[in-house]
Amino acid sequence: MKNINIMAGGPSCLIPDLSAYHDSSTHWIGVDRGAATLLEAGIIPHEVFGDFDSITNEQKIALENEAPHFHIYQAEKDQTDLDLALSWAVEQEPLSIKLFGISGGRADHFLGNIQLLYQTLKKKIDTVMIDRQNTISMFSPGSYTVSHDPSKPYVSFLPFTELVKNLSLTGFKYSLNNCHITLGSTLCISNELIHSKGAFSFTEGILIMIRSDD
Secondary structure, three states, X not given: OOEEEEEOOOOHHHOOOHHHHOOOOEEEEEEOHHHHHHHHOOOOOOEEEEOOOOOOHHHHHHHHHHOOEEEEOOOOOOOOHHHHHHHHHHHOOOOEEEEEOOOOOOHHHHHHHHHHHHHHHHOOOEEEEXXXXXXXXXXXXXXXXXXXXXXXXXXXXXXXXXXXXXXXXXXXXXXXXXXXXXXOOOOOOOEEEOOOEEEEEEOEOOEEEXXXXX
Protein backbone atom coordinates (compact mmCIF):
# COMPACT_ATOMS: atom_id res chain seq x y z
CA MET A 1 0.00 0.00 0.00
CA LYS A 2 1.57 3.30 -1.09
CA ASN A 3 -0.05 6.06 0.97
CA ILE A 4 -2.63 6.25 3.72
CA ASN A 5 -4.61 9.34 4.72
CA ILE A 6 -6.50 9.33 8.03
CA MET A 7 -9.31 11.76 8.83
CA ALA A 8 -10.08 12.17 12.54
CA GLY A 9 -12.95 14.08 14.08
CA GLY A 10 -11.47 17.55 14.57
CA PRO A 11 -13.33 20.78 13.72
CA SER A 12 -14.12 21.07 10.01
CA CYS A 13 -12.97 24.71 9.99
CA LEU A 14 -9.37 23.50 10.44
CA ILE A 15 -9.43 20.87 7.69
CA PRO A 16 -7.69 21.94 4.45
CA ASP A 17 -8.93 21.38 0.92
CA LEU A 18 -8.65 17.60 0.62
CA SER A 19 -8.56 17.53 -3.17
CA ALA A 20 -4.83 18.28 -3.03
CA TYR A 21 -4.28 15.04 -1.09
CA HIS A 22 -6.69 12.75 -2.95
CA ASP A 23 -5.57 10.48 -5.79
CA SER A 24 -5.88 6.88 -6.92
CA SER A 25 -2.85 5.73 -4.90
CA THR A 26 -4.27 6.98 -1.59
CA HIS A 27 -6.10 4.73 0.87
CA TRP A 28 -8.43 6.81 3.06
CA ILE A 29 -9.40 5.95 6.64
CA GLY A 30 -12.23 7.70 8.47
CA VAL A 31 -12.18 7.82 12.26
CA ASP A 32 -15.60 8.25 13.89
CA ARG A 33 -16.90 11.72 12.96
CA GLY A 34 -14.01 12.07 10.53
CA ALA A 35 -15.56 9.36 8.36
CA ALA A 36 -18.67 11.50 7.95
CA THR A 37 -16.42 14.47 7.12
CA LEU A 38 -14.91 12.46 4.27
CA LEU A 39 -18.32 11.61 2.83
CA GLU A 40 -19.29 15.28 2.97
CA ALA A 41 -16.12 16.04 0.96
CA GLY A 42 -17.08 13.45 -1.65
CA ILE A 43 -14.47 10.91 -0.51
CA ILE A 44 -15.54 7.35 0.33
CA PRO A 45 -13.27 5.96 3.07
CA HIS A 46 -11.83 2.51 2.44
CA GLU A 47 -11.78 1.78 6.19
CA VAL A 48 -13.86 3.24 9.00
CA PHE A 49 -12.92 3.04 12.69
CA GLY A 50 -14.81 4.18 15.77
CA ASP A 51 -17.49 3.79 18.40
CA PHE A 52 -19.62 6.29 16.42
CA ASP A 53 -20.91 8.14 19.46
CA SER A 54 -20.29 11.50 17.76
CA ILE A 55 -22.28 11.09 14.53
CA THR A 56 -26.00 10.87 13.78
CA ASN A 57 -27.75 7.62 12.98
CA GLU A 58 -28.31 8.88 9.42
CA GLN A 59 -24.56 9.48 8.99
CA LYS A 60 -23.78 6.03 10.35
CA ILE A 61 -26.21 4.40 7.90
CA ALA A 62 -24.68 6.34 5.01
CA LEU A 63 -21.22 5.14 6.02
CA GLU A 64 -22.38 1.55 6.35
CA ASN A 65 -23.79 1.75 2.82
CA GLU A 66 -20.65 3.32 1.28
CA ALA A 67 -17.53 2.23 3.18
CA PRO A 68 -16.16 -1.23 2.24
CA HIS A 69 -14.72 -2.02 5.68
CA PHE A 70 -16.25 -1.07 9.03
CA HIS A 71 -14.43 -1.49 12.38
CA ILE A 72 -16.78 -0.87 15.33
CA TYR A 73 -15.51 -0.60 18.91
CA GLN A 74 -17.07 -0.06 22.31
CA ALA A 75 -16.87 3.48 23.70
CA GLU A 76 -15.05 2.17 26.80
CA LYS A 77 -11.62 0.96 25.62
CA ASP A 78 -7.91 1.41 26.30
CA GLN A 79 -7.08 3.13 22.98
CA THR A 80 -8.62 6.11 21.23
CA ASP A 81 -10.32 5.53 17.88
CA LEU A 82 -7.46 7.37 16.17
CA ASP A 83 -4.88 5.18 17.93
CA LEU A 84 -6.68 2.06 16.68
CA ALA A 85 -6.84 3.40 13.11
CA LEU A 86 -3.20 4.44 13.14
CA SER A 87 -2.10 1.05 14.49
CA TRP A 88 -3.96 -0.61 11.62
CA ALA A 89 -2.36 1.78 9.13
CA VAL A 90 1.15 1.06 10.46
CA GLU A 91 0.57 -2.68 9.98
CA GLN A 92 -0.04 -2.06 6.26
CA GLU A 93 3.55 -0.72 5.91
CA PRO A 94 2.65 2.29 3.73
CA LEU A 95 5.20 4.70 2.30
CA SER A 96 3.52 7.61 4.05
CA ILE A 97 0.68 8.54 6.38
CA LYS A 98 -1.09 11.90 6.43
CA LEU A 99 -3.31 12.80 9.40
CA PHE A 100 -6.17 15.29 9.19
CA GLY A 101 -8.75 16.47 11.72
CA ILE A 102 -6.36 16.07 14.63
CA SER A 103 -6.15 19.66 15.91
CA GLY A 104 -8.60 22.02 17.54
CA GLY A 105 -11.25 21.08 20.06
CA ARG A 106 -10.03 19.25 23.16
CA ALA A 107 -6.42 19.95 24.16
CA ASP A 108 -5.94 16.48 25.66
CA HIS A 109 -6.86 14.88 22.33
CA PHE A 110 -4.52 17.17 20.40
CA LEU A 111 -1.52 16.54 22.69
CA GLY A 112 -2.23 12.81 22.67
CA ASN A 113 -2.45 12.84 18.88
CA ILE A 114 0.99 14.45 18.58
CA GLN A 115 2.42 11.67 20.72
CA LEU A 116 0.96 9.11 18.32
CA LEU A 117 3.54 10.29 15.78
CA TYR A 118 6.09 8.33 17.79
CA GLN A 119 4.39 5.09 16.68
CA THR A 120 5.13 5.77 13.04
CA LEU A 121 8.57 7.19 13.73
CA LYS A 122 9.65 3.88 15.28
CA LYS A 123 8.47 2.10 12.11
CA LYS A 124 10.25 4.64 9.87
CA ILE A 125 7.02 5.66 8.11
CA ASP A 126 6.95 9.22 6.79
CA THR A 127 4.04 10.81 8.70
CA VAL A 128 2.68 14.34 8.89
CA MET A 129 -0.26 15.98 10.68
CA ILE A 130 -1.97 18.61 8.52
CA ASP A 131 -4.50 21.34 9.18
CA ARG A 132 -5.25 24.68 7.52
CA GLN A 133 -2.46 26.48 9.36
CA ASN A 134 0.14 23.85 10.30
CA THR A 135 1.98 20.70 9.38
CA ILE A 136 3.60 18.70 12.20
CA SER A 137 6.27 16.01 11.75
CA MET A 138 8.57 14.06 14.08
CA PHE A 139 12.19 13.07 13.40
CA SER A 140 14.82 10.70 14.77
CA PRO A 141 18.56 11.62 14.64
CA GLY A 142 19.90 12.26 11.17
CA SER A 143 20.22 14.89 8.43
CA TYR A 144 17.21 16.31 6.57
CA THR A 145 16.39 18.89 3.89
CA VAL A 146 13.48 21.34 4.01
CA SER A 147 12.03 23.03 0.92
CA HIS A 148 10.55 26.52 1.06
CA ASP A 149 6.74 26.55 1.23
CA PRO A 150 5.28 30.05 0.77
CA SER A 151 1.98 28.90 2.28
CA LYS A 152 3.77 27.93 5.54
CA PRO A 153 6.84 30.17 5.87
CA TYR A 154 7.42 29.74 9.60
CA VAL A 155 9.39 26.70 10.74
CA SER A 156 9.72 25.75 14.40
CA PHE A 157 11.65 22.94 16.07
CA LEU A 158 10.71 21.54 19.48
CA PRO A 159 12.36 18.71 21.45
CA PHE A 160 10.11 15.72 22.08
CA THR A 161 12.69 14.14 24.38
CA GLU A 162 14.46 15.64 27.39
CA LEU A 163 17.44 16.56 25.22
CA VAL A 164 18.18 16.98 21.51
CA LYS A 165 21.92 17.05 20.87
CA ASN A 166 23.98 18.84 18.23
CA LEU A 167 21.09 20.49 16.39
CA SER A 168 22.34 22.38 13.35
CA LEU A 169 20.26 24.58 11.04
CA THR A 170 21.51 25.86 7.68
CA GLY A 171 19.67 27.96 5.12
CA PHE A 172 17.52 29.48 7.86
CA LYS A 173 17.24 33.10 9.04
CA TYR A 174 18.51 31.97 12.44
CA SER A 175 21.18 29.30 12.00
CA LEU A 176 22.52 26.89 14.62
CA ASN A 177 25.68 24.84 14.83
CA ASN A 178 25.75 21.74 17.05
CA CYS A 179 23.47 23.26 19.69
CA HIS A 180 21.95 21.18 22.52
CA ILE A 181 18.20 21.87 22.99
CA THR A 182 16.48 20.86 26.22
CA LEU A 183 12.81 20.05 26.79
CA GLY A 184 10.95 23.30 27.43
CA SER A 185 13.26 25.43 25.27
CA THR A 186 11.72 28.00 22.92
CA LEU A 187 15.01 28.76 21.14
CA CYS A 188 13.87 27.30 17.82
CA ILE A 189 10.38 28.81 17.62
CA SER A 190 9.34 30.72 14.47
CA ASN A 191 12.35 30.45 12.17
CA GLU A 192 12.25 31.05 8.41
CA LEU A 193 14.06 29.69 5.37
CA ILE A 194 16.14 32.26 3.48
CA HIS A 195 16.78 30.04 0.45
CA SER A 196 14.68 27.65 -1.61
CA LYS A 197 15.99 24.83 0.58
CA GLY A 198 17.46 24.48 4.03
CA ALA A 199 18.76 21.64 6.17
CA PHE A 200 18.73 20.46 9.76
CA SER A 201 20.57 17.69 11.56
CA PHE A 202 21.02 16.33 15.08
CA THR A 203 22.68 13.33 16.68
CA GLU A 204 20.51 12.37 19.65
CA GLY A 205 16.89 12.71 20.80
CA ILE A 206 13.55 13.14 19.02
CA LEU A 207 12.64 16.42 17.30
CA ILE A 208 9.27 17.88 16.26
CA MET A 209 9.07 20.22 13.28
CA ILE A 210 6.06 22.53 12.87
CA ARG A 211 5.52 24.54 9.70
CA SER A 212 2.92 27.31 9.94
CA ASP A 213 1.38 30.28 8.23
CA ASP A 214 0.42 33.41 10.14
